[in-house]
Amino acid sequence: MTTLAGVLARTARRCPDRIAVQFGDVALTYAELDREVDALAAELAGRGLAQGDRMLLLAGNSDAFVVAVYAGLRLGAIVVPINPRSAPTEIDYLATDTGARLLLFGPEVADGVRAWHSLPDRTGEAEPLALGAVEGYDDVRSAARDHAARKHAARGHAARPAHVEVSEDDDALIIYTSGTTGRPKGALFDHRRVLWVGINTSIGMGLRDGERMLHVAPLYHAASLNMLLLNGMMLGATHVILPAFEPATVADTLARERITFFFGVPTMYTHLLRLPDLADRDLSRLRICLYGAAPMPAHTAEALVAALPDAWIVQACGQTEGGPGGILLHHDDVVARPEASGRVAVPNTEVRIVDPSGNDVEPGGVGEMIMRGESMMKGYWRKPEATAETVRDGWVHTGDLARIDEDGYITLVDRLKDLIITGGANVYSAEVEGVLAAHPAVGDLAVVGRRNEEYGEIVVAVVDLAPGASLTLDELREYGRTQLSGYKLPRELTIGAVPRNPSGKILKHRLRVDLDG
Structure with missing residues (x-):
């Protein structure tokens, strides 16, 4: 079957003697x-x-x-x-x-x-x-x-x-959403839907029979599980598994195991790029580097392309509810537009950017990203009302706000629930984060809104400093002033850890609770 x-x-x-799974001393x-x-x-x-x-x-x-x-x-x-x-x-x-x-x-x-x-x-x-x-x-x-x-x-x-x-129509998996806005919901998939995730991923990223995949991102997550592990079994891939992310160990494994495909969240690539001896390792077999699950700052994407000249760099931007599914930014587009989130839909998937009435937005406009295709979830487990709110007329409404330009590049700018409205003006936190994250004193950063009687909300930057660095609000505002309008600049700066889930996504609801008391 x-x-x-x-x-x-x-x-x-088909290939009984090929290594399927390698973990520590187990092969x-x-x-x-x-x-x-x-x-x-x-x-x-x-x-x-x-x-x-x-x-x-x-x-x-x-x-x-x-x-x-x-x-x-x-x-x-x-x-x-x-x-x-x-x-x-x-x-x-x-x-x-x-x-x-x-x-x-x-x-x-x-x-x-x-x-x-x-x-x-x-x-x-x-x-x-x-x-x-x-x-x-x-x-x-x-x-x-x-x-x-x-x-x-x-x-x-x-x-x-x-x-x-x-x-293939029997239910196979319940994958719980990240819970970045509250309690997680279980996205339900049957076998057919997950198989389509694999087909779409293989076509969209050019995967081959016998790939050598390194798994260090959590396997329970939809991207690692559906796109890579379950899909890789169709390809007869060898799955090299590490229990946790440690930069030097990952770099050594990429070289020693002749890995051809690697998926990491942006923070993993950031730490890999900081290794002083990364260039000393033979990574010539690494064909494809995929990143996703959270936005990658443009300067990090540029550094990744420069550090791995033999690899094809791809960004995937989507949602658990899509299998995951969504949009891709292929290597040439990563080079041309590193700040973008994608340009083409995952194969066998349709993606639109729509206004609140469901109409496609004009180039330059911002709207919600919606998608449909064979890999979309059946619905949320035992939550018909939440399913009806998310899946409408066959389209999964992602809750992601995105801007589309005349060349078809799509850039996520915020979550609908994370949109900051200050003094009546919309501030998209991803846009602000993309600029301020390049400040040399910033190790990690999140931008959120805090309630304010005068403006409704004010923009707050939460910064986890780079080792040995210091930073003031005035310095951060001055750095962003050349690229951001004044109302988008943070009015408050908080120094501290940026909470993220294991997929690398910022837990902004937790930050807002902390800031609003």
Whole structure:
């Protein structure tokens, strides 16, 4: 069947001896990965996981994460990957919201699972099962391997789960949104939609059979999971996985493992570019560098192009609700217009920039980016009102405000909910951030509005200083004065950390709460 787990089985038959997953000392060929998935699926079926059940997956980047995802999919369950740094109350919200039957977790997050399981007012009833040795919990991965080995010894073949008829129209994944504006919502996808994400990504970025992909961005995130991991299995890619981002380790791995494709959020590239010996490494095999999940300052994009002359630099700008899907800025356009967010829609996707009445805006105008295509979500899990608000006449309304110019370049300028209106004038925070982020004293920056009796809102810059730097409000305003109108310049400066989620997106709702008290 044309399903995600079916694709893995086909690839295992096509190139059984090719390395599929490499994590630390673990290297699984496609044949070995397929057998491990079968074994864990059989174990989970014996513990009651059935078709249509929800399975929470709380684990960091690892081979165990990959095996667990496919084991759930092979049973026809709906896999719900969640942030391994989730607080106990957040785990409970997701377990309750999905009505999950099982919670599979990695040993590295055992303390968080214990804390969730000990909550006095816990409502989620998912049974926690470990993907490794954890005191007090069943290790289902080891159990699956032991059962498979015993069955193979007795009957001469590996353990397989009971046959389940899974179709491409069956639900496969619930991926929760970033929650940058409040509580996250679960975007629901069936197998067909996720397969289309892979097709669109491969066409749009020129991916090839046998790519060597480095995964360091969180695998539970839609971009890493749908665009790269699940898609890469169709291509017979080798997935080299790191547990966390450390600049020198990433650079060394890119060179040593002859990586051909790398995805990172802008802050990762910023730290890589700061390595004094980056140019000493042989990165000639690196064909494609993808960035996205958050805006990249133009000066960083320019520096990336200069530092990696052999690589094709691509920006993807979209949303979880799109699969993800949205717009692309290809290498030549990154060079020509590094401040832009995209110029062409992802293949098999339509994108428009519209005014509040749904009409296309004229070149130079600002409107909401909307999109439709085969990879769009079915809707938000058990939230029909939120679905109806976001998906209208087949179009996903992203809530992103964007400007389109005469040459077709699209530049995100803000979120609808983040728009700052000061003295009756609109200020788009992304525009201000793009200018001020280039100040040499700025390590990280966010621009938000704070309530003000006279102006309605005033512009506030929150700056995390570069090492050893200092900065005053007057210095920051003077720096931005040549490129920004006076009303767009910050009236207040706050020095401190800029809160971001694991995808690199700024948590502006948290900043606004802190500023408004």
